[in-house]
Amino acid sequence: MRILLLEDEPEMASVLLTALHRRGILVDHAATLADGARHVEATPYDALVLDRRLPDGDGLALVARLRAAGDPVPVLMLTARDALDERVRGLDAGADDYLGKPFAVEELLARLRALLRRPAETRQELLQVARLCFDLAHREASVAGHRMELPRRELLALELLMRRSGRTVLREALERAVFGFDVEIQSNALDTHVSRLRRKLADTGAGVEICGIRGVGYLLRAAP
Incomplete structure (x- = not known):
């Protein structure tokens, strides 16, 4: 499994990278929206874990771009913006799941596993x-x-x-x-x-x- 982690907070990124690597998951990390877009263009990922509030924009912009291009890659949004209207906006923009900060790493991993168990007809296999x-x-x-x-x-x-x-x-x-x-x-x-x-x-x-x-x-x- 290979995923992209788009997270600009160094401490949060370090914790998540360590947890994912320990479980044998290959992870690429980006800290800006522009770098995240370059990663997605260069690499086919099994899933994306994206922060909303980034130095150069909103992570939802990348989700919208992917969905407009017909890319069904599962997307889990991470954000401190966890009000109901923000969650609805994220899901409507094309995110598959939404996890508010702070969160337990084990919950993030469980949500990732759930996304990757989606029926085959929702992804090209x-x-x-x-x-x-x-x-x-x-x-x-x-x-x-x-x-x-x-x-x-x-x-x-x-x-x-x-x-x-x-x-x-x-x-x-x-x-x-x-x-x-x-x-x-x-x-x-x-x-x-x-x-x-x-x-x-x-x-x-x-x-x-x-x-x-x-x-x-x-x-x-x-x-x-």
């Missing part, structure tokens, strides 16, 4: 291009029903490419999805992983191709 399928629920790729054994970073690259199949994925977005935001990346590291992935897809007869767009990024599409 299977991506398919030609004979290649990607199961978002189990993080598995398969070709004609046969599971592909892929290293974690190749799997992360493939997931983002398939989520945006037919469209160019910026190099920076792929690097952040594969390596995270706190890792120093060697200049050719992404190309190495994509090259290996491309070869494996060809060897299994997936019927797709990964095209490099010079100076921009990569695009996955059905092979002609």
Whole structure:
């Protein structure tokens, strides 16, 4: 599971990051609305935990942008603005749940688990291009029903490419999805992983191709 935590209070962010990491959850952290938007653009998340009151705006602005784009990612809002009218406004804007501060960490974790148990029909669970399928629920790729054994970073690259199949994925977005935001990346590291992935897809007869767009990024599409 990978989530984005958008929280500008350092102490609160530290407590939540520690609690989530201890439970094996991969977490990216942002402290501003602008950074949160960049994270969402670069990385497919299982859920978002967003504060309302941020240095550069209201976290609801990001929720509204996601819903307008048709993104159904579950969103849990955290805020000191817990009056009834504020909760109603947050839910109407597209948030899935609303937790007022202060709160118990265990309650936040329970609410996250509940969001991720939503029925499959509320989220896209299977991506398919030609004979290649990607199961978002189990993080598995398969070709004609046969599971592909892929290293974690190749799997992360493939997931983002398939989520945006037919469209160019910026190099920076792929690097952040594969390596995270706190890792120093060697200049050719992404190309190495994509090259290996491309070869494996060809060897299994997936019927797709990964095209490099010079100076921009990569695009996955059905092979002609």
